[in-house]
Amino acid sequence: MSDGHGHGGEHGGEHGGEHEGGRREVRALSLAEAGKLDSWRALCGSADLFCTPRWLAVEQSGTGPWVPEAAECLAVPGPVSPSAGAGGAGSTERLSAGLTVQRFDRSVDDETVRLDKMLVPGPGTGASELDRALLPSLMCGGWFNSRVLAAPGTPEPERSAARRALIATAVGTARSGGCPTVFFPYVDAADLALRADLRAAGFTEFPAPARHVFDCDYPGHDTYVETLPSRRKVRLRKELRRFEQAGVVTAHAPLDHSNVERVAALAHNLERKYEQRSSQEQLTEWFASIAANTDASVFTAALDGRPFAMSMWLRHEERLYGFHAGFDYETGAGLPMYAVIGYHLPIAYACDEPGLRTLEYGTSADEAKLLRGTVAMPQILAVKPLTERAERALAGCAAVEPGREV
Template sequence: MHTPDVDIRTAERDDRRPPSPSLTHEQPTPGGVSALPPALGVVRRAAHLPRTSWDRLAGPDNAYLATRWLDVAEDTSGAAMRYLTLTDGEGLAGALATAVADADAPWLAGRPDTVLRLCAEEGRQGAQELAADLPGDLTDALLPGLVCGGRHLGRTTLLNRDGHDATGERLLGAAERMADEEGLRSVAFLHVDEHDTALRTLLTRRGYRSFHSEGYHWLLVPQGGFAEYLTGFSAHRRRRIGAERRAVRDAGVQIATAPLEPADIPRFAELEATLLGKYGMSAWTPARSAAILERALGACGPDALAATARLDGEIIGFALIVVHQDRWFAHRAGFDYAAQRRLPLYFELLFYHLVEAAAQAGATIIHYGTGSGAAKTSRGCLGSGQYTYLRTAAFGRGVGPHRVPVSRASTTPSSRSMENDITDPRT
């Protein structure tokens, strides 16, 4: 349920530090809408946002920028989140979600230092060159930093009602001033979609440098469900998919999708921690997963779905699905590898079954996010490139090249271990 729109000037009075003059001097007067240009505001809690108008800006494909998910991110990320708003006579014209990342942030896949380090190690376009222009250790060079566009992975963006360049300029300028005044070492958009040309052009014009960070994937749900989905593949692939489904069925695995149940959360948390540990995030704990799952259930209610695989009554695999309008977002997953053995459970649970369930529910798109691009593409997903954009005072100082440190498996995520993405868990 959405809360009514509130007056930010009133709601924020007791919930923020003394205002920064550079961000507030154009606020409208209490008597009504000012004749001055659109007013900038800084909000420290999503609960105090004009939620209806913010969600209208976010639209159907930005579930993780909807206010209810911002509530989840605030309560589980441990980051200081702030929201920049631009309001005119018609209401909310633009908005930008931000979070402060420091060296203690456990969300490694959402930090500019670890994203740049990983992408440089993998040889992604532009990453090594950009890293070479930063002094010393990447963590020292970039953190603490302001992460913009949301605390999620994939399609981080700036919300803009009319697509006006001036709206984006005002919000970006405000974010940069806020970062400078607080002594932050960088401003970053970690995963800007290749098709978000307005934002990419604006960031380039403002001096941000970029590199390829990931791929984002989604699946168009056929109205005819799995039968129609299957027709999109070659005969060879159809035979393989049929064999995979039979293997799961013959093993006695039961697959179902239903609203997330609190009683299942401890088991889901255990399975997710196992998956993330397999891909290098050994510091991730079941308690952290459980906190996110519990908060997601509290925020989304019946829109938090669980696809589960059970063998002899025991849960051996799960996926958390966030329903947002007519889109489904596959958000988290986990598997019991010992029980699963070599069964193609990932494909059955996340694709074949999910296509059937989504079609029956009237969903039109399943968003799979970043990671495991080859596996997702092989099962019918479309994809687009994601690009990190960085602004830091260290650029342009003539700093000589340096060697990018090799990351340790215990602290840096692999290319398929992103914290809130659906990844291929097979060996």
């Protein structure tokens, strides 16, 4: 398995995944190798930004608070195009399915990638025991929309066989890497096929926070506002008026070298509020890599020319992903910073921007998001223990009852 920079390990190697009717080949690709394949890009839909070559390039930079100990892509080859050449590893190679895998240890503190922080310890199992029993762990499918990628139009029998092969290979990768657990953190509860294959492979389902999405497919923002109940219209106008009366200037601009340091400083304030360990320098380097490799922009609010609030968004196809926020709590004291910068401005922009259909708000802050019109998409956390100690630790955590709706 390669490290987070795409170096070392066994790249382009073969792993085996069992499926009905024989053995399905699975290739191990470095992040750099996968990023060069047009067929890997073709596996990624609009909800798969964090598996795309553009995001893999960010991961290769090795910056930010969520740098894995190791990372690679697993892929199931399809028929090779004649133009691919004898090696079969060119940019025209067809892939029928794929899966990103990342190994995280105690060096990363964020709960979005730390399995031990996603689970609620049982009466006889403390948080420290989960840490010792479950880490390092292999995370599959990414920390957003954790799914097995499949090429559009792939017949279900081939899709199912590839999915099972990739799950089996991920388990084998975790074992060989010394991980006591392997997990898919955010599986769409409606993806019954993936859930069934994970259960068949020995994974247990645990509760996961809902993923929030906002439908912005309106003819324009005024049309959206007219759909709101009277009380929400009043609240929206009141919050915008408070900004106007305070003399706040709002803007929307690309994230680039001209603003990345200030944006990172605001983000660091939010990180410190929630006792995260990342430094401002670390966030600046990470945001610079994101700006260089993705379509990133920021909504900002400023007083006297000094930004005091921001929300960062990444665009992929018809979706806009809310990625980070940040505030100067002293300057913005008493102002509805979160409401205006996190909701009103992005929603107004998205409703008026051609081609945008969905705002991805991720997890957490359920009440605030639902209040502003998001839809909560139920998710589950699927975990497979690979040691007796991990199995005992997981047994003390509350799992989703088999057959119960999430």
